[in-house]
Amino acid sequence: MKLTSALFLNNFSHLYKIVSKPALLSHDQLCYSLSVLRYFSSGMDLEQVVDRLKKYASPSLAAAWDNVGLLVEPSAPHRVCRILLTNDLTQEVATEATTLKVDMIISYHPPIFQPVKRLTQESWKDRVIVQCIENRIAVYSPHTSYDILHNGLSDWLAAAFVGKSGPVTQSFDRSFSKELSLSIRFPNKLPDCIEEQLVKAFPDAVILGHHRIDSQLGESGVRLDVTCTEKLLPQLTSFFEGYELRDLKITELFKPPLSGHGEGRLVTLDHPMTIKDAILLIKSHLKLAFVRLGLGQRKTTESQIRTIAACAGSGSSVLRGVKADLYLTGEMPHHDVLDAVQSGTSVVLCEHSNTERGFLCVLQQTLHVLFDEKIDIKVSSADRDPLEIA
Secondary structure: OOOOHHHHHHOHHHHHHHHHOHHHOOHHHHHHHHHHHHHHHOOEEHHHHHHHHHHHOOHHHOOOOOOOEEEEOOOOOOEEOEEEEEOOOOHHHHHHHHHHOOOEEEEOOOOOOOOOOOOOOOOHHHHHHHHHHHOOOEEEEOOHHHHHOOOOHHHHHHOOOOEEEEEEEEEEOOOOOOEEEEEEEEOOOOOOOHHHHHHHHOOOOEEEEEEEEOHHHOOOEEEEEEEEEOOOHHHHHHHHOOOOOOEEEEEEEOOOEEEEEEEEEEEEEEEEEEHHHHHHHHHHHHOOOOOEEEOOOOOOOOOEEEEEEEEEEEOHHHHOOOOOOEEEEEEOOHHHHHHHHHOOOEEEEOOHHHHOOOHHHHHHHHHHHHOOOOOEEEEOOOOOOOOOOO
16 A cells, blocks of 8 residues: 555544544445554655665765665655565566565666666666656665675675685775875974964865974974865865975875775685585575586696685676685676686686575565564565576
């Protein structure tokens, strides 16, 4: 049932009679009023759902090129009582969502990626989005924010093995703009009132202070330290051009790394195993009958491995050049596989979405808790990898 608050208010008298005088209602009125009451006593507003999703995995974690977050937003009010989880939002999944009367779809891969100039019936992707809009279904995509998240998709993929695991590439919080440090050295003393002038002209810049330099270190004078955003840098350097300077040093400041967050996972096994046994674990974990194997040079399936680099989906950009005995990913271009096996690293390919889809069942349980069990969360039965063994 998709109701608005206006409908709820219009039927408030029926709801009042349920409590005070239920006998005054007809059978149909009672059934309808109870359905309205159940609707508004369960579920959550879309805004609240999105807020909790962002707190679980901030969109700022996602890769800079990605398109994550709320992609389709029905007009308010929009109550979310049922969510469908899917790896890819295909036409089959959209039809399933409509049949199940869901209020929201969380699609791991973003169905909208490139800028949209028109929505017509010519493209299947356009038809899917139009179908969601017509049926008031919100669409949210987390994609690489779940890859990078600590205890997210990458950790789930690496959980096929027992050992110590950490990110292949460490992540930093991108929710802050890039900051730069300017260190300006004046020959003798700090110009009069320069700090006050800086504060007035650049209120967003932060003056860290100034200090005299010991001439024994090979330089003398007074150094002033200021931090600013990358956008403010040209104006700030122009400000100092009117003064006599010895030098001006610019340093990029980095935010502290986010512990446990990052692309891919590098696993060091507690105990070495053969490539053959590793493949059996992968198949069991991903519920696959077949995988593709590229054996490293001079390796056999009985060769022992100790380190595994894993990346869900397409792993080339993350795994390229990483020192490991085995690469585990969904897909890699021919020449990247060739480089790896010629370097002695074996490669297991499982097809792109097969390294991602299994995480949806874990996510289902996580979201039940995140939404205080107020929302019915289902995993799509229509979602599947487009490739299969023929």
